[in-house]
Amino acid sequence: MPEALQDPEKRKVLLIEDDHVIAEEIVSALDNRGFCVKHVNNGDAGLEAALNDEVDVMIIDRMLPSVDGVGIEGLSIIEKMHQQGIYTPVLVLSALSAVDDRIDGLKAGGDDYLTKPFVVEELLLRLEALLRRPSDTRETRLCVGPLEMDLVERRTWCNGNEITLLPREFRLLTYFMRRPGQVLTRAMLLEDVWQYRFIPRTNLVDVHVGRLRRKIDLPGQESFIQSVRGVGFQLRVSD
């Protein structure tokens, strides 16, 4: 679908994935969310597209077939892109799930790593996160609605009243406040806030988010952090 990348309004995604069932699923989901998708199903075309097409974000599978039959490692495409000075955000999608594989993926320049099998929603939210990367991480003061944070002094206020947070709670809230309005999945929180590569138990994140809520929320008002059913959480922005 070469015309897919024509619409200037839509955000463009390059998908390099050889399994056509998974690819179809991703393409239709992205389509529904209003992305333009270009899908290629082998490594050679993938490399060419990655180097020549202007897209906003890429999804690259790791073990790709190639014309010569040897196969292409998706990570080598990222390396070649970086050699050419192309730093489009890349989400690596792979069935290689070992911790070392993940580290390899991120070391090679992938911006995120999602292992198969995955929930499509998770993929979409991670793409959103890549597209809306917090622009300036050097910021020392965050403000979302009545919530305010000083990252240097590690202090938090709500409507001017100081709230005492434990270090982990502080990091969790920082993560939310850097991404206001964005849906964040449990896996994203575990990976980025706790930096765990294993899933201890499903409701662990919920319990911690619950604690944070109790500390920051105002009595009688709707919570700042809303649960998105079956997916994750979102910091409400209302002003």
Added chain:
Amino acid sequence: MALFAMMGVLLAQFWLIYAHIESVEVERLTKVLKKDADTLSRMPLEHLKYVVSNHIVGDLHILVNRVEVFTSEHKPIVGNMPIWPKNLVVDGKLHFVKVHSENGKSYSLHVLAVQLSCGSFLVLGCGLRFLIEQKLMLQRAMLVSVVPVFLFALFLSILLGYHALSRVKKMHEAIQKIMDGNIHERLPVSARQYDGIEQLANSVNHMLDKLEHLMEDMREVGNNIAHDLRTPLSRLRARLERALVIAEGGDYTASNKVIGQAIGDLDQCLSVITALLRIAELENSRRKEAFEVVCLGDLLNEVYDLYEPIAEMENKQLLKHFEREDIQVLGDKHLLIEMVANLVDNAIKFTPEEGDIILSMRNTRRCAVVTVTDTGIGISPEERQAVLSRFYRSDKSRHVPGCGLGLSLVKAIAFLHDAEITIDSGPKGVGTCFRVTFHKARKISEGGGKIAAS
């Protein structure tokens, strides 16, 4: 090869014997000649001339072959050595020089020259006839002895070689059987002999034992996977079929609900696979290379912070009791967190409401001990070893969700860190106490002395 070596040894032996005989003989000749020279040089010249002229036809001839009296200008006076031998020095020592006889022939002799009181020289020469004879005898003896010795050696080596070869052949046959799939077969080992081949066979047998054990483990895991995946998969199949039937009836809300449950079953299958892959990844111990010094106190505090809210939510109490917090071990921080988290998670899972879970750490001179104690349902002594193996689920735990792989993951991580896991009853016989013992000192010294042993 061995035969050539044997021949060499034999030859060297004969050569040594010959050399020894030669040196003894030369010494003896020196003595004889010196003694004769001494006796003769004391005689007046005229008497000497008489003795010498007599000697050349007399008895002494046998030992002292040549004798001559020369003037001080080396002119011959009397005797059977008419020409002064070249290179002969008068120093009272024996010289091996060329001597000419009356008939012009020349041969080599051991010669001794002494100066007489009147200025003339007395020259005595002696051949090595005995030595030559002995050499001949030796050569003959060698030829006679070499052949039987050689044959004997050949016989012996064939015998020994055949014996060794037959053992190798037996081993080869055993290996062939193993390669054909009979993994229980072992190389033949006799208690009678203990040599290199025997040692090798023993090592190979130990290796085979280990391999067989691993294969059995693998087969068991395979069976367990089949069992633990088949159950949710058949449930999944049944659910999907039901969803299909319901959807055909037009009730999409109901069919969607069933499909949702089916996805839940599928997730369970996937989590089993993920956990198995994690364990396999850990058992491949390449990770050890990335070990670093980890502060156990920080690590346990992190797990405590992670689980304390959960325990509270479930109306249980997670307590910590650290003897000191600065205990360090060598390891992978993430894996150790995962291990302790799994133990705490389990403890919380199996502790009834109002129960306590205690996370504690002790430091002894040699090891650091982390314990997770709960007041839960406990594990009976018979089951304690089994719970650490894959997929084992106590009958008591059937109602609690989980894939039965948590503790085998714990075991794999502990094994990677050379730590030991022991299971006891909790205090007063209630609940369970998991104890992880890290052998501290050795680990730290392996770490290149990054930190001083405390």
